[in-house]
Amino acid sequence: MRPLFHPSIEDVSVEAILHALSDPVRVAILVEIVGAACSQNCSNFLQVNDKDIPKSTLSQHFKALREAGLIRGERKGVEMHNTSRCAEIEQRFPGLILAIVNAHNIQSRDRRRSGRKRKPIS
Amino acid sequence: MRPLFHPSIEDVSVEAILHALSDPVRVAILVEIVGAACSQNCSNFLQVNDKDIPKSTLSQHFKALREAGLIRGERKGVEMHNTSRCAEIEQRFPGLILAIVNAHNIQSRDRRRSGRKRKPIS
DNA sequence: TCAATAGTTCATAAATTCAGAACTAATGAA
DNA sequence: TTCATTAGTTCTGAATTTATGAACTATTGA
Known part of the structure:
Protein backbone atom coordinates (compact mmCIF):
# COMPACT_ATOMS: atom_id res chain seq x y z
CA MET A 1 0.00 0.00 0.00
CA ARG A 2 1.35 3.38 -0.92
CA PRO A 3 2.63 5.36 2.04
CA LEU A 4 0.44 8.16 3.35
CA PHE A 5 1.22 11.71 2.34
CA HIS A 6 2.29 14.17 5.01
CA PRO A 7 3.30 17.72 4.11
CA SER A 8 6.54 18.99 5.58
CA ILE A 9 5.93 21.67 8.18
CA ASP A 50 -23.81 11.36 18.91
CA LYS A 51 -23.73 10.97 15.15
CA ASP A 52 -22.73 7.87 13.21
CA ILE A 53 -20.02 8.54 10.66
CA PRO A 54 -19.64 6.03 7.81
CA LYS A 55 -16.09 4.74 7.71
CA SER A 56 -15.47 5.95 4.15
CA THR A 57 -16.36 9.46 5.29
CA LEU A 58 -14.17 9.06 8.35
CA SER A 59 -11.29 8.01 6.15
CA GLN A 60 -11.69 11.21 4.12
CA HIS A 61 -11.75 13.28 7.31
CA PHE A 62 -8.49 11.71 8.48
CA LYS A 63 -6.98 12.31 5.07
CA ALA A 64 -8.01 15.98 5.26
CA LEU A 65 -6.41 16.34 8.70
CA ARG A 66 -3.23 14.58 7.53
CA GLU A 67 -2.90 16.61 4.35
CA ALA A 68 -3.49 19.83 6.24
CA GLY A 69 -0.53 18.82 8.40
CA LEU A 70 -2.52 18.55 11.62
CA ILE A 71 -1.96 14.87 12.34
CA ARG A 72 0.46 12.15 11.45
CA GLY A 73 -0.81 8.66 10.60
CA GLU A 74 1.33 5.54 10.76
CA ARG A 75 0.17 2.11 9.85
CA LYS A 76 0.95 -0.26 12.71
CA GLY A 77 -0.01 -3.73 11.66
CA VAL A 78 -3.68 -3.81 10.85
CA GLU A 79 -4.55 -0.45 12.29
CA MET A 80 -3.50 3.16 12.02
CA HIS A 81 -1.84 5.17 14.74
CA ASN A 82 -2.74 8.83 14.59
CA THR A 83 -0.80 11.43 16.52
CA SER A 84 -1.03 15.20 16.57
CA ARG A 85 1.46 17.51 14.86
CA CYS A 86 0.35 20.46 16.96
CA ALA A 87 3.78 20.96 18.50
CA GLU A 88 5.29 21.54 15.06
CA ILE A 89 2.45 23.83 14.07
CA GLU A 90 2.84 25.77 17.30
CA GLN A 91 6.44 26.47 16.25
CA ARG A 92 5.35 27.76 12.88
CA PHE A 93 2.07 29.50 13.77
CA PRO A 94 2.21 30.27 17.48
CA GLY A 95 -1.11 30.26 19.28
CA LEU A 96 -3.18 29.25 16.25
CA ILE A 97 -4.33 25.78 17.21
CA LEU A 98 -4.80 26.71 20.83
CA ALA A 99 -7.01 29.68 19.92
CA ILE A 100 -9.14 27.51 17.63
CA VAL A 101 -9.56 24.67 20.11
CA ASN A 102 -10.28 27.20 22.80
CA ALA A 103 -12.95 28.89 20.68
CA HIS A 104 -14.56 25.53 19.99
CA ASN A 105 -14.66 24.79 23.71
CA ILE A 106 -16.32 28.14 24.42
CA GLN A 107 -18.88 27.43 21.73
CA SER A 108 -19.68 23.94 23.03
CA ARG A 109 -20.11 25.27 26.54
CA ASP A 110 -22.41 28.07 25.32
CA ARG A 111 -24.47 25.59 23.33
CA ARG A 112 -24.86 23.26 26.28
CA ARG A 113 -25.96 26.18 28.42
CA SER A 114 -28.49 27.46 25.94
CA GLY A 115 -29.89 23.96 25.55
CA ARG A 116 -28.94 23.25 21.95
CA LYS A 117 -27.89 19.78 20.91
CA ARG A 118 -29.13 18.33 24.18
CA LYS A 119 -29.56 14.57 24.02
CA PRO A 120 -33.20 13.53 24.49
CA ILE A 121 -33.91 11.77 27.81
CA SER A 122 -34.48 8.34 26.35
CA MET B 1 -33.59 46.45 -1.47
CA ARG B 2 -33.82 43.89 1.31
CA PRO B 3 -31.53 44.65 4.22
CA LEU B 4 -28.35 42.58 4.55
CA PHE B 5 -28.30 39.73 7.01
CA HIS B 6 -25.93 39.91 9.97
CA PRO B 7 -25.90 37.19 12.62
CA SER B 8 -26.07 38.33 16.22
CA ILE B 9 -22.79 37.70 18.01
CA ASP B 50 -2.36 40.56 -8.04
CA LYS B 51 -5.43 38.65 -9.15
CA ASP B 52 -8.54 40.14 -10.74
CA ILE B 53 -11.71 39.17 -8.92
CA PRO B 54 -14.99 39.45 -10.83
CA LYS B 55 -17.43 41.63 -8.95
CA SER B 56 -20.04 38.89 -8.66
CA THR B 57 -17.45 36.70 -6.97
CA LEU B 58 -16.42 39.59 -4.76
CA SER B 59 -20.02 40.11 -3.75
CA GLN B 60 -20.24 36.46 -2.65
CA HIS B 61 -17.02 36.80 -0.66
CA PHE B 62 -18.41 39.80 1.20
CA LYS B 63 -21.61 37.92 1.82
CA ALA B 64 -19.61 35.00 3.27
CA LEU B 65 -17.69 37.33 5.57
CA ARG B 66 -20.90 39.08 6.66
CA GLU B 67 -22.80 35.87 7.30
CA ALA B 68 -19.88 34.44 9.26
CA GLY B 69 -20.18 37.54 11.45
CA LEU B 70 -16.74 38.89 10.59
CA ILE B 71 -17.81 42.17 9.01
CA ARG B 72 -20.74 44.50 9.02
CA GLY B 73 -21.95 46.04 5.77
CA GLU B 74 -24.06 49.17 5.58
CA ARG B 75 -25.37 50.70 2.43
CA LYS B 76 -24.40 54.37 2.34
CA GLY B 77 -25.93 55.91 -0.72
CA VAL B 78 -24.66 54.12 -3.77
CA GLU B 79 -21.89 52.24 -2.08
CA MET B 80 -21.37 49.84 0.80
CA HIS B 81 -19.46 50.61 3.95
CA ASN B 82 -17.80 47.56 5.40
CA THR B 83 -16.44 47.53 8.92
CA SER B 84 -14.93 44.77 11.01
CA ARG B 85 -16.76 43.01 13.84
CA CYS B 86 -13.51 41.74 15.31
CA ALA B 87 -14.01 43.54 18.60
CA GLU B 88 -17.26 41.64 19.22
CA ILE B 89 -15.64 38.36 18.16
CA GLU B 90 -12.72 39.02 20.45
CA GLN B 91 -15.20 39.20 23.32
CA ARG B 92 -16.73 35.88 22.41
CA PHE B 93 -13.66 33.97 21.16
CA PRO B 94 -10.62 35.67 22.70
CA GLY B 95 -7.46 35.55 20.62
CA LEU B 96 -9.02 33.73 17.68
CA ILE B 97 -8.93 36.38 14.97
CA LEU B 98 -5.58 37.71 16.12
CA ALA B 99 -4.01 34.24 15.94
CA ILE B 100 -5.37 33.68 12.45
CA VAL B 101 -4.29 37.05 11.08
CA ASN B 102 -0.93 36.56 12.74
CA ALA B 103 -0.51 33.13 11.16
CA HIS B 104 -1.37 34.56 7.77
CA ASN B 105 1.24 37.25 8.20
CA ILE B 106 3.87 34.67 9.10
CA GLN B 107 2.94 32.66 6.05
CA SER B 108 3.11 35.65 3.68
CA ARG B 109 6.49 36.63 5.06
CA ASP B 110 7.82 33.06 4.66
CA ARG B 111 6.52 32.91 1.12
CA ARG B 112 8.14 36.19 0.19
CA ARG B 113 11.43 34.97 1.65
CA SER B 114 11.36 31.65 -0.14
CA GLY B 115 10.57 33.37 -3.42
CA ARG B 116 7.09 32.05 -4.02
CA LYS B 117 4.45 34.20 -5.67
CA ARG B 118 7.08 36.71 -6.77
CA LYS B 119 5.75 39.04 -9.44
CA PRO B 120 7.64 38.61 -12.73
CA ILE B 121 9.90 41.57 -13.61
CA SER B 122 7.83 42.85 -16.51
C1' DT C 1 -35.52 61.22 -17.40
C1' DC C 2 -31.22 59.38 -18.50
C1' DA C 3 -26.55 57.75 -17.69
C1' DA C 4 -23.23 56.18 -14.45
C1' DT C 5 -21.84 53.72 -10.43
C1' DA C 6 -22.02 50.00 -6.86
C1' DG C 7 -23.48 45.96 -5.79
C1' DT C 8 -26.84 41.84 -5.91
C1' DT C 9 -29.16 38.00 -7.98
C1' DC C 10 -29.72 34.48 -11.44
C1' DA C 11 -28.24 30.56 -14.09
C1' DT C 12 -25.12 27.20 -15.05
C1' DA C 13 -20.63 25.01 -15.22
C1' DA C 14 -16.92 23.40 -12.33
C1' DA C 15 -15.25 21.67 -8.14
C1' DT C 16 -15.91 19.51 -3.71
C1' DT C 17 -18.03 16.46 -0.41
C1' DC C 18 -20.72 12.43 1.17
C1' DA C 19 -21.51 7.64 1.63
C1' DG C 20 -22.38 2.88 -0.06
C1' DA C 21 -19.92 -0.79 -2.41
C1' DA C 22 -15.93 -2.93 -3.65
C1' DC C 23 -11.29 -3.42 -2.67
C1' DT C 24 -6.52 -4.05 -0.16
C1' DA C 25 -3.43 -5.29 3.44
C1' DA C 26 -2.28 -7.40 7.82
C1' DT C 27 -3.32 -10.76 11.30
C1' DG C 28 -4.65 -15.01 13.41
C1' DA C 29 -6.70 -19.50 13.40
C1' DA C 30 -7.38 -24.03 11.40
C1' DT D 1 -1.44 -22.67 3.09
C1' DT D 2 -6.06 -20.97 3.02
C1' DC D 3 -9.87 -18.73 5.11
C1' DA D 4 -12.13 -15.31 8.04
C1' DT D 5 -11.67 -11.03 10.41
C1' DT D 6 -10.43 -6.41 11.13
C1' DA D 7 -9.00 -1.66 9.67
C1' DG D 8 -8.88 1.34 6.44
C1' DT D 9 -8.73 3.07 1.43
C1' DT D 10 -10.49 3.82 -3.15
C1' DC D 11 -14.13 4.07 -6.48
C1' DT D 12 -18.34 5.99 -8.13
C1' DG D 13 -22.34 8.51 -8.57
C1' DA D 14 -25.41 11.77 -6.13
C1' DA D 15 -25.78 15.99 -3.56
C1' DT D 16 -23.91 20.23 -2.29
C1' DT D 17 -21.06 24.26 -2.84
C1' DT D 18 -18.48 27.64 -5.43
C1' DA D 19 -17.21 30.71 -9.38
C1' DT D 20 -18.52 33.80 -12.82
C1' DG D 21 -20.85 36.08 -16.87
C1' DA D 22 -25.21 38.20 -17.71
C1' DA D 23 -29.07 40.47 -16.21
C1' DC D 24 -30.96 43.13 -12.71
C1' DT D 25 -31.77 46.81 -8.74
C1' DA D 26 -30.95 50.94 -6.25
C1' DT D 27 -28.93 55.49 -5.68
C1' DT D 28 -26.94 59.64 -7.30
C1' DG D 29 -26.06 63.46 -10.29
C1' DA D 30 -26.48 65.81 -14.67
Whole structure:
Protein backbone atom coordinates (compact mmCIF):
# COMPACT_ATOMS: atom_id res chain seq x y z
CA MET A 1 0.00 0.00 0.00
CA ARG A 2 1.35 3.38 -0.92
CA PRO A 3 2.63 5.36 2.04
CA LEU A 4 0.44 8.16 3.35
CA PHE A 5 1.22 11.71 2.34
CA HIS A 6 2.29 14.17 5.01
CA PRO A 7 3.30 17.72 4.11
CA SER A 8 6.54 18.99 5.58
CA ILE A 9 5.93 21.67 8.18
CA GLU A 10 7.04 24.53 5.92
CA ASP A 11 4.46 23.45 3.34
CA VAL A 12 1.62 23.57 5.85
CA SER A 13 -0.72 26.45 5.02
CA VAL A 14 -3.05 28.45 7.22
CA GLU A 15 -5.81 28.07 4.63
CA ALA A 16 -5.57 24.28 4.76
CA ILE A 17 -5.57 24.26 8.57
CA LEU A 18 -8.61 26.53 8.77
CA HIS A 19 -10.44 24.57 6.13
CA ALA A 20 -9.72 21.29 7.90
CA LEU A 21 -10.93 22.68 11.21
CA SER A 22 -14.05 24.32 9.78
CA ASP A 23 -15.74 20.91 10.01
CA PRO A 24 -17.11 19.96 13.45
CA VAL A 25 -16.32 16.26 13.02
CA ARG A 26 -12.69 16.99 12.17
CA VAL A 27 -12.28 19.38 15.09
CA ALA A 28 -13.73 16.72 17.41
CA ILE A 29 -11.25 14.18 16.05
CA LEU A 30 -8.30 16.52 16.44
CA VAL A 31 -9.28 17.52 19.97
CA GLU A 32 -9.54 13.86 20.93
CA ILE A 33 -6.16 13.04 19.40
CA VAL A 34 -4.52 16.03 21.07
CA GLY A 35 -6.02 15.16 24.44
CA ALA A 36 -5.34 11.43 24.32
CA ALA A 37 -2.35 9.98 26.13
CA CYS A 38 -1.69 7.46 23.36
CA SER A 39 -2.20 7.39 19.61
CA GLN A 40 -5.74 6.88 18.34
CA ASN A 41 -6.97 4.65 15.56
CA CYS A 42 -9.72 5.73 13.17
CA SER A 43 -12.39 3.34 14.38
CA ASN A 44 -12.57 5.13 17.70
CA PHE A 45 -14.52 7.79 15.83
CA LEU A 46 -17.32 5.86 14.16
CA GLN A 47 -19.48 7.89 16.52
CA VAL A 48 -18.79 11.62 16.91
CA ASN A 49 -21.10 14.05 18.76
CA ASP A 50 -23.81 11.36 18.91
CA LYS A 51 -23.73 10.97 15.15
CA ASP A 52 -22.73 7.87 13.21
CA ILE A 53 -20.02 8.54 10.66
CA PRO A 54 -19.64 6.03 7.81
CA LYS A 55 -16.09 4.74 7.71
CA SER A 56 -15.47 5.95 4.15
CA THR A 57 -16.36 9.46 5.29
CA LEU A 58 -14.17 9.06 8.35
CA SER A 59 -11.29 8.01 6.15
CA GLN A 60 -11.69 11.21 4.12
CA HIS A 61 -11.75 13.28 7.31
CA PHE A 62 -8.49 11.71 8.48
CA LYS A 63 -6.98 12.31 5.07
CA ALA A 64 -8.01 15.98 5.26
CA LEU A 65 -6.41 16.34 8.70
CA ARG A 66 -3.23 14.58 7.53
CA GLU A 67 -2.90 16.61 4.35
CA ALA A 68 -3.49 19.83 6.24
CA GLY A 69 -0.53 18.82 8.40
CA LEU A 70 -2.52 18.55 11.62
CA ILE A 71 -1.96 14.87 12.34
CA ARG A 72 0.46 12.15 11.45
CA GLY A 73 -0.81 8.66 10.60
CA GLU A 74 1.33 5.54 10.76
CA ARG A 75 0.17 2.11 9.85
CA LYS A 76 0.95 -0.26 12.71
CA GLY A 77 -0.01 -3.73 11.66
CA VAL A 78 -3.68 -3.81 10.85
CA GLU A 79 -4.55 -0.45 12.29
CA MET A 80 -3.50 3.16 12.02
CA HIS A 81 -1.84 5.17 14.74
CA ASN A 82 -2.74 8.83 14.59
CA THR A 83 -0.80 11.43 16.52
CA SER A 84 -1.03 15.20 16.57
CA ARG A 85 1.46 17.51 14.86
CA CYS A 86 0.35 20.46 16.96
CA ALA A 87 3.78 20.96 18.50
CA GLU A 88 5.29 21.54 15.06
CA ILE A 89 2.45 23.83 14.07
CA GLU A 90 2.84 25.77 17.30
CA GLN A 91 6.44 26.47 16.25
CA ARG A 92 5.35 27.76 12.88
CA PHE A 93 2.07 29.50 13.77
CA PRO A 94 2.21 30.27 17.48
CA GLY A 95 -1.11 30.26 19.28
CA LEU A 96 -3.18 29.25 16.25
CA ILE A 97 -4.33 25.78 17.21
CA LEU A 98 -4.80 26.71 20.83
CA ALA A 99 -7.01 29.68 19.92
CA ILE A 100 -9.14 27.51 17.63
CA VAL A 101 -9.56 24.67 20.11
CA ASN A 102 -10.28 27.20 22.80
CA ALA A 103 -12.95 28.89 20.68
CA HIS A 104 -14.56 25.53 19.99
CA ASN A 105 -14.66 24.79 23.71
CA ILE A 106 -16.32 28.14 24.42
CA GLN A 107 -18.88 27.43 21.73
CA SER A 108 -19.68 23.94 23.03
CA ARG A 109 -20.11 25.27 26.54
CA ASP A 110 -22.41 28.07 25.32
CA ARG A 111 -24.47 25.59 23.33
CA ARG A 112 -24.86 23.26 26.28
CA ARG A 113 -25.96 26.18 28.42
CA SER A 114 -28.49 27.46 25.94
CA GLY A 115 -29.89 23.96 25.55
CA ARG A 116 -28.94 23.25 21.95
CA LYS A 117 -27.89 19.78 20.91
CA ARG A 118 -29.13 18.33 24.18
CA LYS A 119 -29.56 14.57 24.02
CA PRO A 120 -33.20 13.53 24.49
CA ILE A 121 -33.91 11.77 27.81
CA SER A 122 -34.48 8.34 26.35
CA MET B 1 -33.59 46.45 -1.47
CA ARG B 2 -33.82 43.89 1.31
CA PRO B 3 -31.53 44.65 4.22
CA LEU B 4 -28.35 42.58 4.55
CA PHE B 5 -28.30 39.73 7.01
CA HIS B 6 -25.93 39.91 9.97
CA PRO B 7 -25.90 37.19 12.62
CA SER B 8 -26.07 38.33 16.22
CA ILE B 9 -22.79 37.70 18.01
CA GLU B 10 -24.09 34.70 19.97
CA ASP B 11 -25.07 33.02 16.70
CA VAL B 12 -21.58 33.39 15.27
CA SER B 13 -19.94 29.97 14.99
CA VAL B 14 -16.29 28.99 14.97
CA GLU B 15 -16.92 26.72 11.98
CA ALA B 16 -18.32 29.60 9.94
CA ILE B 17 -15.42 31.88 10.89
CA LEU B 18 -12.81 29.27 9.99
CA HIS B 19 -14.54 28.43 6.76
CA ALA B 20 -14.77 32.09 5.79
CA LEU B 21 -11.09 32.63 6.54
CA SER B 22 -9.91 29.46 4.77
CA ASP B 23 -10.07 31.43 1.53
CA PRO B 24 -7.05 33.64 0.78
CA VAL B 25 -9.13 36.33 -0.91
CA ARG B 26 -11.44 36.63 2.07
CA VAL B 27 -8.57 36.78 4.54
CA ALA B 28 -6.97 39.51 2.47
CA ILE B 29 -10.23 41.45 2.50
CA LEU B 30 -10.67 41.06 6.24
CA VAL B 31 -7.08 42.06 6.98
CA GLU B 32 -7.51 45.18 4.85
CA ILE B 33 -10.78 46.09 6.55
CA VAL B 34 -9.31 45.50 10.01
CA GLY B 35 -6.23 47.57 9.22
CA ALA B 36 -8.02 50.44 7.49
CA ALA B 37 -8.74 53.65 9.35
CA CYS B 38 -12.11 54.06 7.65
CA SER B 39 -14.74 51.72 6.25
CA GLN B 40 -13.99 50.06 2.93
CA ASN B 41 -16.27 49.59 -0.04
CA CYS B 42 -16.26 46.42 -2.11
CA SER B 43 -14.77 47.89 -5.25
CA ASN B 44 -11.49 48.48 -3.47
CA PHE B 45 -10.93 44.74 -3.86
CA LEU B 46 -11.39 44.14 -7.57
CA GLN B 47 -7.70 43.25 -7.42
CA VAL B 48 -6.45 41.06 -4.56
CA ASN B 49 -2.94 39.56 -4.41
CA ASP B 50 -2.36 40.56 -8.04
CA LYS B 51 -5.43 38.65 -9.15
CA ASP B 52 -8.54 40.14 -10.74
CA ILE B 53 -11.71 39.17 -8.92
CA PRO B 54 -14.99 39.45 -10.83
CA LYS B 55 -17.43 41.63 -8.95
CA SER B 56 -20.04 38.89 -8.66
CA THR B 57 -17.45 36.70 -6.97
CA LEU B 58 -16.42 39.59 -4.76
CA SER B 59 -20.02 40.11 -3.75
CA GLN B 60 -20.24 36.46 -2.65
CA HIS B 61 -17.02 36.80 -0.66
CA PHE B 62 -18.41 39.80 1.20
CA LYS B 63 -21.61 37.92 1.82
CA ALA B 64 -19.61 35.00 3.27
CA LEU B 65 -17.69 37.33 5.57
CA ARG B 66 -20.90 39.08 6.66
CA GLU B 67 -22.80 35.87 7.30
CA ALA B 68 -19.88 34.44 9.26
CA GLY B 69 -20.18 37.54 11.45
CA LEU B 70 -16.74 38.89 10.59
CA ILE B 71 -17.81 42.17 9.01
CA ARG B 72 -20.74 44.50 9.02
CA GLY B 73 -21.95 46.04 5.77
CA GLU B 74 -24.06 49.17 5.58
CA ARG B 75 -25.37 50.70 2.43
CA LYS B 76 -24.40 54.37 2.34
CA GLY B 77 -25.93 55.91 -0.72
CA VAL B 78 -24.66 54.12 -3.77
CA GLU B 79 -21.89 52.24 -2.08
CA MET B 80 -21.37 49.84 0.80
CA HIS B 81 -19.46 50.61 3.95
CA ASN B 82 -17.80 47.56 5.40
CA THR B 83 -16.44 47.53 8.92
CA SER B 84 -14.93 44.77 11.01
CA ARG B 85 -16.76 43.01 13.84
CA CYS B 86 -13.51 41.74 15.31
CA ALA B 87 -14.01 43.54 18.60
CA GLU B 88 -17.26 41.64 19.22
CA ILE B 89 -15.64 38.36 18.16
CA GLU B 90 -12.72 39.02 20.45
CA GLN B 91 -15.20 39.20 23.32
CA ARG B 92 -16.73 35.88 22.41
CA PHE B 93 -13.66 33.97 21.16
CA PRO B 94 -10.62 35.67 22.70
CA GLY B 95 -7.46 35.55 20.62
CA LEU B 96 -9.02 33.73 17.68
CA ILE B 97 -8.93 36.38 14.97
CA LEU B 98 -5.58 37.71 16.12
CA ALA B 99 -4.01 34.24 15.94
CA ILE B 100 -5.37 33.68 12.45
CA VAL B 101 -4.29 37.05 11.08
CA ASN B 102 -0.93 36.56 12.74
CA ALA B 103 -0.51 33.13 11.16
CA HIS B 104 -1.37 34.56 7.77
CA ASN B 105 1.24 37.25 8.20
CA ILE B 106 3.87 34.67 9.10
CA GLN B 107 2.94 32.66 6.05
CA SER B 108 3.11 35.65 3.68
CA ARG B 109 6.49 36.63 5.06
CA ASP B 110 7.82 33.06 4.66
CA ARG B 111 6.52 32.91 1.12
CA ARG B 112 8.14 36.19 0.19
CA ARG B 113 11.43 34.97 1.65
CA SER B 114 11.36 31.65 -0.14
CA GLY B 115 10.57 33.37 -3.42
CA ARG B 116 7.09 32.05 -4.02
CA LYS B 117 4.45 34.20 -5.67
CA ARG B 118 7.08 36.71 -6.77
CA LYS B 119 5.75 39.04 -9.44
CA PRO B 120 7.64 38.61 -12.73
CA ILE B 121 9.90 41.57 -13.61
CA SER B 122 7.83 42.85 -16.51
C1' DT C 1 -35.52 61.22 -17.40
C1' DC C 2 -31.22 59.38 -18.50
C1' DA C 3 -26.55 57.75 -17.69
C1' DA C 4 -23.23 56.18 -14.45
C1' DT C 5 -21.84 53.72 -10.43
C1' DA C 6 -22.02 50.00 -6.86
C1' DG C 7 -23.48 45.96 -5.79
C1' DT C 8 -26.84 41.84 -5.91
C1' DT C 9 -29.16 38.00 -7.98
C1' DC C 10 -29.72 34.48 -11.44
C1' DA C 11 -28.24 30.56 -14.09
C1' DT C 12 -25.12 27.20 -15.05
C1' DA C 13 -20.63 25.01 -15.22
C1' DA C 14 -16.92 23.40 -12.33
C1' DA C 15 -15.25 21.67 -8.14
C1' DT C 16 -15.91 19.51 -3.71
C1' DT C 17 -18.03 16.46 -0.41
C1' DC C 18 -20.72 12.43 1.17
C1' DA C 19 -21.51 7.64 1.63
C1' DG C 20 -22.38 2.88 -0.06
C1' DA C 21 -19.92 -0.79 -2.41
C1' DA C 22 -15.93 -2.93 -3.65
C1' DC C 23 -11.29 -3.42 -2.67
C1' DT C 24 -6.52 -4.05 -0.16
C1' DA C 25 -3.43 -5.29 3.44
C1' DA C 26 -2.28 -7.40 7.82
C1' DT C 27 -3.32 -10.76 11.30
C1' DG C 28 -4.65 -15.01 13.41
C1' DA C 29 -6.70 -19.50 13.40
C1' DA C 30 -7.38 -24.03 11.40
C1' DT D 1 -1.44 -22.67 3.09
C1' DT D 2 -6.06 -20.97 3.02
C1' DC D 3 -9.87 -18.73 5.11
C1' DA D 4 -12.13 -15.31 8.04
C1' DT D 5 -11.67 -11.03 10.41
C1' DT D 6 -10.43 -6.41 11.13
C1' DA D 7 -9.00 -1.66 9.67
C1' DG D 8 -8.88 1.34 6.44
C1' DT D 9 -8.73 3.07 1.43
C1' DT D 10 -10.49 3.82 -3.15
C1' DC D 11 -14.13 4.07 -6.48
C1' DT D 12 -18.34 5.99 -8.13
C1' DG D 13 -22.34 8.51 -8.57
C1' DA D 14 -25.41 11.77 -6.13
C1' DA D 15 -25.78 15.99 -3.56
C1' DT D 16 -23.91 20.23 -2.29
C1' DT D 17 -21.06 24.26 -2.84
C1' DT D 18 -18.48 27.64 -5.43
C1' DA D 19 -17.21 30.71 -9.38
C1' DT D 20 -18.52 33.80 -12.82
C1' DG D 21 -20.85 36.08 -16.87
C1' DA D 22 -25.21 38.20 -17.71
C1' DA D 23 -29.07 40.47 -16.21
C1' DC D 24 -30.96 43.13 -12.71
C1' DT D 25 -31.77 46.81 -8.74
C1' DA D 26 -30.95 50.94 -6.25
C1' DT D 27 -28.93 55.49 -5.68
C1' DT D 28 -26.94 59.64 -7.30
C1' DG D 29 -26.06 63.46 -10.29
C1' DA D 30 -26.48 65.81 -14.67
